[in-house]
Amino acid sequence: MNIKLDSDTLSAMRVFSEITNVTPRDCMVNDDKLIFVVNQGQAGLAIGKNGVKMKVLHDMLKKDIMVIEYADDPIKLLENIIRPNKLLSGYLTNGQGDDKKINVDIEGKVSSYKIKLIKLLMQRYFNILSINIK
Secondary structure, eight states: OOOOOOHHHHHHHHHHHHHHSOOOSEEEEETTEEEEEEOTTOHHHHHOGGGHHHHHHHHHHSSEEEEEEOOSSHHHHHHHHHTTSOEEEEEEEEOSTTOEEEEEEESSOOOHHHHHHHHHHHHHHHOOOEEEEO
């Protein structure tokens, strides 16, 4: 994983860390949202009781904030992204060459924004370019 962050993103990560007491693994700007990726088990701490820390961050950074817990397993990461939807089944297959493909069945409707986010994060962390969602 070779991720480059610009100065604005690093500044947002610093503010996030100061407000939440959680050091983010990654930060991305997607549409008008800031997406912070945190280590497993730290999303609740970052969000705060009743989302109070997210409200403070929103006011300071003037963007909607989203927090996702990282996972080393692409299926588990996908499950973290789609919450509160449930993953019914999911598996990773190898395609031609080094290409990997994820096939998932998700309960309920997933927004086009989350589908876009799934594709972005799967490519960013696991170099997965093909995702089949039922």
